[in-house]
Amino acid sequence: MSNTQTENNYPATGELAPAQAGTLLLKNVRPYGEGEPLDVLITDGVITEIGTEETSADREVDGQGGVLLPGLVDMHVHLREPGREDTETIATGSAAAARGGFTAVFTMANTQPVMDQPVIAESVWFKGQNINLCDVHPVGSITKGLQGKEITEIGMMARSEAKVRMFSDDGKCVDNPLIMRRAIEYARGMDVLLAQHCEDPRLTEGACAHEGEVAARLGLRGWPRVAEESIVARDAILARDYGSRMHICHASTEGTVELVKWAKDHGIPLTAEVTPHHLLLTDERLESYDGVYRVNPPLREQRDTLALRDALLDGTVDCVATDHAPHGSEEKCCEFEHARPGMLGLETSLAIIAEIFVKPGLADWRFVAKVMSERPAEITRLPDHGRPVAVGEPANLTVVKPGETWTVSGAELASKASNTPYEGMEFDTKVVATILRGRVTCEDGEAAAPRTGA
Ligand SMILES: [Zn+2]
Numbered sequence: 001m002s003n004t005q006t007e008n009n010y011p012a013t014g015e016l017a018p019a020q021a022g023t024l025l026l027k028n029v030r031p032y033g034e035g036e037p038l039d040v041l042i043t044d045g046v047i048t049e050i051g052t053e054e055t056s057a058d059r060e061v062d063g064q065g066g067v068l069l070p071g072l073v074d075m076h077v078h079l080r081e082p083g084r085e086d087t088e089t090i091a092t093g094s095a096a097a098a099r100g101g102f103t104a105v106f107t108m109a110n111t112q113p114v115m116d117q118p119v120i121a122e123s124v125w126f127k128g129q130n131i132n133l134c135d136v137h138p139v140g141s142i143t144k145g146l147q148g149k150e151i152t153e154i155g156m157m158a159r160s161e162a163k164v165r166m167f168s169d170d171g172k173c174v175d176n177p178l179i180m181r182r183a184i185e186y187a188r189g190m191d192v193l194l195a196q197h198c199e200d201p202r203l204t205e206g207a208c209a210h211e212g213e214v215a216a217r218l219g220l221r222g223w224p225r226v227a228e229e230s231i232v233a234r235d236a237i238l239a240r241d242y243g244s245r246m247h248i249c250h251a252s253t254e255g256t257v258e259l260v261k262w263a264k265d266h267g268i269p270l271t272a273e274v275t276p277h278h279l280l281l282t283d284e285r286l287e288s289y290d291g292v293y294r295v296n297p298p299l300r301e302q303r304d305t306l307a308l309r310d311a312l313l314d315g316t317v318d319c320v321a322t323d324h325a326p327h328g329s330e331e332k333c334c335e336f337e338h339a340r341p342g343m344l345g346l347e348t349s350l351a352i353i354a355e356i357f358v359k360p361g362l363a364d365w366r367f368v369a370k371v372m373s374e375r376p377a378e379i380t381r382l383p384d385h386g387r388p389v390a391v392g393e394p395a396n397l398t399v400v401k402p403g404e405t406w407t408v409s410g411a412e413l414a415s416k417a418s419n420t421p422y423e424g425m426e427f428d429t430k431v432v433a434t435i436l437r438g439r440v441t442c443e444d445g446e447a448a449a450p451r452t453g454a
Helices: 090-100 118-131 154-159 177-190 213-218 225-242 254-265 276-280 283-288 302-314 349-358 365-379
Strands: 023-031 038-043 046-050 059-070 072-077 102-107 135-138 166-168 193-196 246-248 270-274 397-407 426-436 439-443
Touching: 023 397, 023 426, 059 365, 059 426, 059 439, 072 090, 072 349, 072 365, 090 102, 090 118, 090 135, 090 426, 090 439, 102 397, 102 426, 118 135, 118 154, 154 177, 177 193, 177 225, 213 283, 225 246, 225 254, 225 270, 254 270, 254 302, 270 302, 270 365, 276 302, 276 349, 302 349, 349 365, 349 397, 349 426
Parallel strands: 023 059, 072 102, 102 135, 166 193, 193 246, 246 270
Antiparallel strands: 023 038, 038 046, 059 397, 397 426, 426 439
C-alpha cells in the first residue's frame, strides 16, 4: 500500500523500512476507548484480528486496559538534524515521538544547512527509516536558504527518494506576495502542500511577546495579532485565486480562526493546525520572565485559547501539531528577549489534549484520533497513517492510558533538550505503547532501541 501512487498525482512516500515480520499480540486494549478490553493480533505489520482468542504470538505487549488509537501524526516538528545535533537528532527526536504516541512526523526545513535540496531531504528520510522508531518526513523549504527570494526545486524534492510532500519556510514567513504566488502556482501542478508560518516581519521586529497588557507591563516588545492575521488573509486569497492547497502553521489568534472559517465557507482549500501550548497557556506565564515561555507565535490571551479550542472542536481548525522545538539551556536560560523561541511538545501533547478535551467531557477519543492522526494524515496524504483501527489496516497504533498519573520532568524526556514549559506539571494520561508497522517502538512508556544508526 505504501509505495503505490495515491489519489491525484501526489507523490507516494519514499521506500519504507519493512514491516515487522511475525505475530504480535496486543493484549488488554479498548479501541477508541469503547467497549470491554480485548486482544488484538497483528501479523506481518497488519491488524489481522480484533478480539482474538489467540493466546500465543512471537511477541506480546500488555496494553494495560488502555485506549487503542491510530498512531499519531505530527505535521510540525523540528528535529534539528543536520546542524544542531547538540539539541536534538533524528534518533532522539524519533524516540521522543514514539514515547508521545507518534508514528509519523514532519520535520521542518530550518536545519543547517537548510533542507532546500533533494540530497539533504534524502539523508533525513533514510536516517529516519534506518532508526525506524517513527516515519520522519522531511519538509522542503519553499525558498532557497529560507531567504524568501528564490523558490527551491520543489519538483526535484517531490520526486527524490524522500518523496517530499510538504514545503515550508517555517521559522520564517514567505512574506513577499509575489514569491508566494509563484510558489502556489508551481506547487499546484504537483499537488504538494505549502505550509505558511504567518508573520509579517515588518510588524514583529524585535518583538518577543504577545502585544497586550502583559507585555506592556513587563516592558517587552509586542507581536501583534495583525502580523499573523494579515498573512493568513493574504494567503487564503492567493489559494483562492491560484487554486492550490495551503496550510496555516500554528494558528494562534481568534482572528485567524475567523479568517480560516471564512476561507472554508468560501470553498478555499485552506487547512490549519494549532499547538497544544496555544490551546493551554496564555501570556500570563511571562510574569516569571522565564525564557522557556518564549515561542513564536507568542502565547496569547485567554480569548484566543478559548476561540482555538472551539475551532478545533467544530473542525474550523483541522488538527493539532506540536511545533516541537528543542533548544539548548544556554539558548533558553537568559534574558527573556534573548531566549530562542520554541518549546518541546512531542512527549506531552497527547496528555494536554486529553486534559483539555476528554477529561471534562468536551470530546471523546474518536475526536483525539481525528485531530491528532486522521486529519493530519489526510492533509499530508500519508497512505498508511491515520487509518481506522480495523482488520486489514496497517498496524500503526498507539495505546494511551487515562488515569495514569505522571509528572513532567525535562531531564527524563527522551528528547535531547529539556525546554518543556510543563516542568513539574502533573498529567494523568500516559502513552503505554506505540507500534509502527508491527514493530513495538514504545513499551511501558519507554522507547525501543533504534534499529540502526543511532
Ligand atoms: Zn513556525
